[in-house]
Structures are given as structure tokens and as C-alpha cells.
Amino acid sequence: MAKWVRLWGKKRGTRMSGWWVVGSVSEAAFFGALLLLGILSLTTTVAWQLFWPESTILRIGFGFWLMVIASSSFIVIGLTGFILQVSQTLASPELRSTLVDKAKREHRRRAAGVDSHVHELHLPSLRDLTDSPGTRLAYRLAHQGGERTPMVLCTLFATAWNSMLTILIALSVLNHASGRPDWFLTCLLVPFGAVSYFTTRWFFRLFRRHAGIGPTAVEISDLPLFPGKSYRLYVCQYGRARFNELCVRLVGYEESTYQQGTDLRTERVEMARIEAQFTAGCAGTGDRVLVAEPEKPLELDCHISLPNDMMHSFQGQNNAVVWKIVVQGDAVKWPSFCRSFPVVVYPRGVP
Amino acid sequence: MAIVLPKFPSRRVSARRSLAARTEPALGLRLLTLQHALEPGETLDFEFCIQRVSADLIDHLEISVGWYTEGKGSEDRGVLFFKSMSRNELSQIPLTNSHRLETVLPSSPLSYEGRLFKLRWCIRLRLFLSDGRQISAEHPFYLGHLTVEV
Numbered sequence: 088m089a090k091w092v093r094l095w096g097k098k099r100g101t102r103m104s105g106w107w108v109v110g111s112v113s114e115a116a117f118f119g120a121l122l123l124l125g126i127l128s129l130t131t132t133v134a135w136q137l138f139w140p141e142s143t144i145l146r147i148g149f150g151f152w153l154m155v156i157a158s159s160s161f162i163v164i165g166l167t168g169f170i171l172q173v174s175q176t177l178a179s180p181e182l183r184s185t186l187v188d189k190a191k192r193e194h195r196r197r198a199a200g201v202d203s204h205v206h207e208l209h210l211p212s213l214r215d216l217t218d219s220p221g222t223r224l225a226y227r228l229a230h231q232g233g234e235r236t237p238m239v240l241c242t243l244f245a246t247a248w249n250s251m252l253t254i255l256i257a258l259s260v261l262n263h264a265s266g267r268p269d270w271f272l273t274c275l276l277v278p279f280g281a282v283s284y285f286t287t288r289w290f291f292r293l294f295r296r297h298a299g300i301g302p303t304a305v306e307i308s309d310l311p312l313f314p315g316k317s318y319r320l321y322v323c324q325y326g327r328a329r330f331n332e333l334c335v336r337l338v339g340y341e342e343s344t345y346q347q348g349t350d351l352r353t354e355r356v357e358m359a360r361i362e363a364q365f366t367a368g369c370a371g372t373g374d375r376v377l378v379a380e381p382e383k384p385l386e387l388d389c390h391i392s393l394p395n396d397m398m399h400s401f402q403g404q405n406n407a408v409v410w411k412i413v414v415q416g417d418a419v420k421w422p423s424f425c426r427s428f429p430v431v432v433y434p435r436g437v438p
Numbered sequence: 439m440a441i442v443l444p445k446f447p448s449r450r451v452s453a454r455r456s457l458a459a460r461t462e463p464a465l466g467l468r469l470l471t472l473q474h475a476l477e478p479g480e481t482l483d484f485e486f487c488i489q490r491v492s493a494d495l496i497d498h499l500e501i502s503v504g505w506y507t508e509g510k511g512s513e514d515r516g517v518l519f520f521k522s523m524s525r526n527e528l529s530q531i532p533l534t535n536s537h538r539l540e541t542v543l544p545s546s547p548l549s550y551e552g553r554l555f556k557l558r559w560c561i562r563l564r565l566f567l568s569d570g571r572q573i574s575a576e577h578p579f580y581l582g583h584l585t586v587e588v
Contacts, residue, residue, distance in 0.1 A: 179564050181502040185520040208546035209516060343511025343554040354510060356553050396584055401547050403514030406507045406555045434582070436478050436545035 115172040122165025129158035211402045211409075211431050213311055221306035223321045228305045228412060228428035238293050245290040252276070252283045292422075299421045301326020301379065303414050305335075311433040312337075312410070315395040320363055322414060324385040330377035332417040335363040335389055337430070339398065342407040358408075359397060363389040399434040463491035465563050465575040470538070475580040478545035484561050484577070485536040491567070493529035498522055500564040503541055505581075509555030518544060525568075548582030 132154045135145050145151050174183065192207070221227040255276060262269045301324065308319040322335055339359035345352055366388040379385035401408040411427040418424070470483035482503060488496075504517035519541040531537065550557040562576040 179500055180515060181500060181504060181517050181520055181562065181564070182522070184504065184515045184517045185502075188517060208544060210546055341552045341554040343509060345511045354554060358552055398550050398552070398584055399546060399548065401550070401557070403507060403547075405512040406509070406514050406557075408550070408552070434478065434546045434548055 111172060111176050115169060115176070118165045118168030118172060120165075121161050122169055125158045125161030125163075125165055129155065129162065132158060208437065209402055210433055210437065211400050213431055216310055216429070216431060221321070224306040224308045224319060226307050226310050228307060228430065230303070230305075231411065231427045231429055235297075238297050241286075241290050241293050245286045248279075248286050249283055252279050255279065296422045296424065299326070300324075300328050300416070300418055300424055301381075301384075303426045305412055305414065305428045307412070307430065311400075311431045311437075312393060313433060313435055314393050314397045314399070315435070317390055317392045319366075320389045320391060320412065322387040322389065324379045324387075324414075324416070325381075326379055326384075327381055328379050328416075328418040328421055330379075330385070330416050330418050333377050333385075333387070334413075334415045335387070335391075336413050336415075337361040337363070337391055337393070337410060338413045338427075339408060339410050339432075342409060344405045361391060361393065361397075363391040363412075365389045393432070397432065400431045463495075463565060463567070463573055464489045465565055465573060466536070467561060467563055467575050467577045468536070469561070469577055469579060474578070475583060476543055478543055478548070478582060480543050481540050482543050482561075482579070483538065483540045485538045486563055487536045488528075488533040488565065491533070491565075493525060493533060495568050496525055496528055497566040497568050498524050499528060499566070500562075501539065502562050502564075503559075504562070505547060505549075505557055505559045507555045507557050509552070511555050516547070543581055548584055549580045550584055 132145055132151065135142060136147060136151070145154065178186075188207075216228070217226055219227045219229065255272065259269065259272050259276060262272070303325070304323040306321040306323075312318060320335060322333075324330075324333070337360075338357055340355050341358050342353060342355045345354070377385055398408050400410055409429065410432045411429050413425060413427045415425045416423065466487040466489065468485050470485060471480075476482060486501065488499070499522070501519075501521045501523070502517050503519040504515065506516075507514045519539075521539070547557055549559055558578055559581045560576045560578045563574060565573045567573070
């Protein structure tokens with residue numbers, strides 16, 4: 088125990104800097120008080136209407152229902168927080184984890200069709216990866232989006248801003264034409280025009296990157312991947328482009344989620360990179376030029392060999408190891424691009 | 439054998455405190471396999487003993503085998519084996535003798551030392567005393583033979 092008991096401490100995420108007893112008791116007291124306040128206010132509000140229906144205070148209407156909702160939320164938050172705090176104090180982390188696992192197992196047993204053994208081993212499910220068969224190889228991998236959201240947001244913003252600017256320009260021109268010029272509005276058009284210019288330029292850059300180089304399709308010979316084995320890959324690049332370089336690799340990332348204050352942050356680092364080898368005679372080998380035409384897409388056959396001592400995919404609640412097939416290209420006259428396709432690596436011995 | 443003893447302060451302690459520290463309970467935990475790196479599917483054999491405490495001072499004992507993460511992210515935890523022994527159960531066995539337990543290790547998740555987080559496996563004993571105190575001991579082991587990086 089600390090020499091001097093620290094009454095005040097900071098809560099850093101789920102960790103407390105002060106004496107845990109003070110923190111736990113204070114949190115339990117806070118949630119208990121919230122629960123009591125909720126019960127008291129709900130009882131008062133409802134009882135008032137029952138015993139004094141002619142009273143003008145808290146008559147059934149907007150205010151009454153607002154009080155009922157607020158009091159009920161206090162009860163729910165207070166009760167949940169109090170029970171969680173008490174269970175965290177009374178039960179060891181291992182006992183809590185065992186109870187949670189047992190409840191999850193029971194839930195999965197009831198929900199038919201869920202591959203429970205995979206969840207128990209903390210491995211990601213294969214279900215979303217194996218539902219699309221390939222044309223050449225067993226499975227066609229799903230592209231992990233990430234380019235679409237900025238494109239949509241940029242389109243919306245550019246459209247809204249340019250529409251507003253057009254209306255302001257029209258108003259300004261009308262004012263000038265009618266002989267009553269609004270110089271403030273006219274001056275305001277200059278910074279608004281600058282914003283419009285940069286927004287439009289940003290939109291066309293994104294559009295060029297998004298639409299210029301066509302979609303990429305990746306197929307794989309088998310899933311899940313196992314350490315120590317080799318797999319064939321088929322990459323098909325559509326659109327019209329000429330590439331200086333096109334790399335295909337298996338990349339592993341570590342992902343950790345943590346609380347910083349009231350924010351929930353996720354950090355990701357690359358932890359492994361395994362290059363795919365192009366099959367002899369394929370377009371990617373030697374000095375052959377990599378060209379994709381609308382009538383004749385660029386097709387690449389390659390294989391990837393996984394080492395024995397690689398970490399498997401792992402899916403925890405806050406931490407994860409994810410593996411992706413990454414296609415990275417440097418095209419002539421187009422910005423470079425990088426597209427990723429999630430895969431799953433299981434440890435040996437998993438059926 | 440991992441034995442948990444009380445932490446003694448660097449400065450001189452009073453005779454009363456010293457006596458109290460000497461009578462503090464100790465937990466012994468030992469892995470029965472020769473190496474601390476085990477393969478998935480292997481049986482984990484271990485034994486434990488409790489010293490310097492009588493069964494009537496114990497509330498209950500928890501024995502678990504599981505993994506946890508440590509690092510930048512919030513902690514994840516998984517329990518493979520869990521056994522709780524009540525005071526009555528403990529009073530029927532000689533506490534100072536070694537008690538052997540075993541469990542079969544799963545194929546995943548393997549021990550891992552990454553940049554953002556580490557995944558560690560351990561055997562853990564938690565002794566809950568009647569006066570509310572809690573004493574724990576853990577013995578780490580390695581599941582699989584992964585290197586830090588590929």
C-alpha cells in the first residue's frame with residue numbers, strides 16, 4: 088500500500104494513477120448516487136401525477152415526458168456503472184474473462200452456423216473472404232476500400248461550395264447591373280473563389296487517381312494461408328495505363344486501440360513484408376513493359392512463399408494482427424496507387 | 439519454482455513489521471516441462487504449493503492459465519484453464535505439498551513480441567485471504583516459436 092493514500096488520481100484510459108480503492112469506491116459511489124437520483128426523480132414525477140393530478144406542477148406534457156426520460160436514463164446509466172464497478176472489484180480479471188467467454192460460447196451455440204472454434208482461438212473469420220470464387224484461382228479477394236470515402240466527401244463539399252459561390256456571383260452581378268453594387272459581397276467573392284479553386288483542384292486530383300487507373304482484381308489459390316506454404320496469386324489490372332513498376336506483396340500490420348482521455352484511438356504499424364515473385368514468362372518478369380489497355384487488361388501471375396516463423400492473424404478486442412495482399416504501382420502520367428486486399432493467416436494445426 | 443515473497447523496504451523496519459513480513463503467505467508455482475517454450479497441442483504440466491498460511495485464513499484460491507496483451511493498446515485477455523478452490527476444498531488437502539495440474543495448450547494465439555503489443559502466456563495463482571488481502575504469483579511460458587519479426 089502507498090505510504091500516503093492519494094485521494095486524487097487521474098484515470099488514464101482504463102488505468103488509474105491513484106490508489107485503486109479510492110478510485111473504485113468513488114466511481115461506485117458516483118454511479119450509486121446517479122441511480123438514487125434517477126429513482127428519486129422518477130418516483131417524484133410519477134407519484135405527483137398519481138396523487139395530485141390537478142396540480143399544475145409537472146403536468147403530463149413535454150416537461151413530464153422529458154423528466155421521465157432523463158430519470159430513466161439516470162437509472163440505466165447508474166445501475167450499469169454500479170454493477171460493472173462492483174463486479175470489477177469483487178471478481179478477479181481471470182474469473183470475469185472466464186464468465187464472459189462462457190456467455191459468448193453459449194450465445195454462439197444458440198446462433199447456428201457461426202464458426203465458434205475460430206472465435207475461441209481469436210482468429211478472424213473466413214466467411215467474408217471465401218464467398219467470392221475467382222475466374223482463374225479459387226478465391227477472388229475483396230478490395231478494402233479507403234479511397235472512396237475521401238472522394239465522396241470531396242465531391243459533396245466541392246458541389247456545395249461551388250453552388251454557393253455561383254449564387255453569390257449571380258447576386259453580386261445583379262446588384263452591379265441594377266446600379267446598387269454591394270462591395271462587401273464583391274470583396275467576399277475573392278477568398279470564396281480561392282477556396283473554390285483549391286477545392287475543385289483537390290476534387291480533380293482525387294478523381295484522376297480514382298478513375299484514371301482502373302480497378303485491380305486479385306485472386307488467390309487457397310484460403311486461409313498457413314505459415315511455411317506457398318500460394319499462387321493472379322493480379323489483373325484494368326483501365327488504360329503504362330506502369331514503371333508494379334509490386335505485389337503480403338504485408339502484416341499490428342493494430343492497437345487505446346483510450347486517450349475521452350478519445351478512442353487506433354494505431355497501426357507495419358510489422359512484416361513478404362514480396363511476391365512473378366512467375367517466369369509472365370508480364371512482370373524481365374524488362375517487359377507493363378501496359379494495361381481497356382481491351383487487354385494487364386495480367387500477372389505470381390506466387391508467394393510464407394516463412395515458418397510468421398505471426399498468424401489475431402483478433403482481440405483491442406489489439407489485432409492483420410495481413411493484406413498489397414498491390415502498389417507507379418504509373419506513367421498517373422499518380423502512384425496502393426490497393427490492399429485482406430487475407431487471413433492461420434497458425435498450423437487449425438482445421 | 440516461482441515463490442512470491444513480500445517486498446521488503448530498503449530502510450530498516452520495526453521488529454513487529456519484520457515479524458509480520460516473515461509470516462506473510464508464499465505461493466510456489468513450477469512448470470514441470472523441461473523448457474519454457476511449448477508447442478500448440480502439447481500438455482502443460484505444472485504444480486503449485488501454498489506455504490506459511492493455514493487453510494482457515496484463506497477465502498479461496500484461483501488457478502488460471504491464459505494469455506494477455508501488453509503494450510500501447512488496452513489490455514486483451516483470454517483464459518484457457520480456470521479453477522477456483524474454496525476454503526473447504528483447500529482444508530482437505532495438505533497445502534504445503536505440491537499439487538499437480540495439467541491442461542492441453544491451444545493452437546492459437548501464439549506468444550508474440552511485436553512493436554505495438556506483446557502477447558504473453560502465463561500460469562497465474564491468486565490467493566484471496568479472509569482479511570481481504572490478495573496475493574498472486576505468475577509463471578510465464580512461451581507458446582510456439584515465433585521470432586520478434588518475420
